Every structure is written in structure tokens, then in C-alpha cells.
Amino acid sequence: METTVNGEARVLATDTALDLIAEIKRDHPEILFHQSGGCCDGSSPMCYPANEFMIGDSDVRLGEIGGVPVYISASQFEAWKHTQLIDVVPGRGGMFSLDNGREKRFLTRSRLFGGGEACAVPDVKVRAV
Numbered sequence: 001m002e003t004t005v006n007g008e009a010r011v012l013a014t015d016t017a018l019d020l021i022a023e024i025k026r027d028h029p030e031i032l033f034h035q036s037g038g039c040c041d042g043s044s045p046m047c048y049p050a051n052e053f054m055i056g057d058s059d060v061r062l063g064e065i066g067g068v069p070v071y072i073s074a075s076q077f078e079a080w081k082h083t084q085l086i087d088v089v090p091g092r093g094g095m096f097s098l099d100n101g102r103e104k105r106f107l108t109r110s111r112l113f114g115g116g117e118a119c120a121v122p123d124v125k126v127r128a129v
Contacts, residue, residue, distance in 0.1 A: 003063035009084065013065035016088040017106060021047075021066035024098045031098060032069045033086070034059070035108060037076040045070065045086055045106045046097040085109040 003010050013021070024031060030050040047068075055061075058074040065086060072080060087109045093099030099106055 003061070005084075009063055011062040011065055011070045012085050014085070014087045017086050018066045020088050020099060020102070020104060020106070021068055023102070025066075025068075028098055032071065033065075033106070034070075035072040035076050035080070037073050037079075044094055044097075045108055046094050047099055047106060048097070080108065083108060083110045 021031075024047060028049050031047055032050045032053060032055075033045045033047055034053060034055070035045045050069075055071055056073070059071045060074055060077045062070045062072055062084075064070060070086070085108070087107050088099075088104050089107050090103065091105045093102065093105035097106070
């Protein structure tokens, strides 16, 4: 799987998301993201200790944000393949996600590839890392 689409990174993070990643990495230096589509906050990217989560054969590696690999299940990839942005919003993270208990959580936002910048979330700073 290519980690770019027409030269654009397949996954991006807002500055707020990168800040939360850095905060989590202080407690858990090796982490990864996975978005499964399961029953437990499945539409949200979940953050796990890298050595405690097994990547499946059908999981798709989207790329990295903040030096952290990002995976998505194949079925979710079909639904989300046109999007690329991970953000942070107030609230509780998924029960097993490392953002839980920090009063902010990761969220996938729809940002379309190839000219879809007009559809981007307003006032969200984005940088590819």
C-alpha cells in the first residue's frame, strides 16, 4: 500500500493531534494507531502500546503521524480511503485507547484528496510528519 495518493500523504495530523501524541509518548514511547470499525469506538483511531496490539494480515498501513504508524482495517479503509486527517477533540477516548482519561480524544476527520482542501475542516492547522 502506498502511503501517498497523488503525492499527498495518506494520513495527516493536526498540531493538536501531534501535541497529544507527544504527551502520550512520554508515558508510552512505542505506540501505534488502529481504526477497526468494531463496536468499541470503532470509527475513532485508537492509540495502543505497540507491543500490546497485533496488526492483522488485512490491516492497511496508512503511513505515520508524529513518528507513529497508523493502521486501519481493510473494511474501514474502503469507507475511509478518501480521507486523511487525524484531529483531537474534547472528550473521553476509547476504553482501551491511550488517550482515554486525558479529557481529549483522537478523531478522524474527512479531508478529501486531490483538491479536497476546500472540504477541509475550518481553522484546523495540518502538517504532514
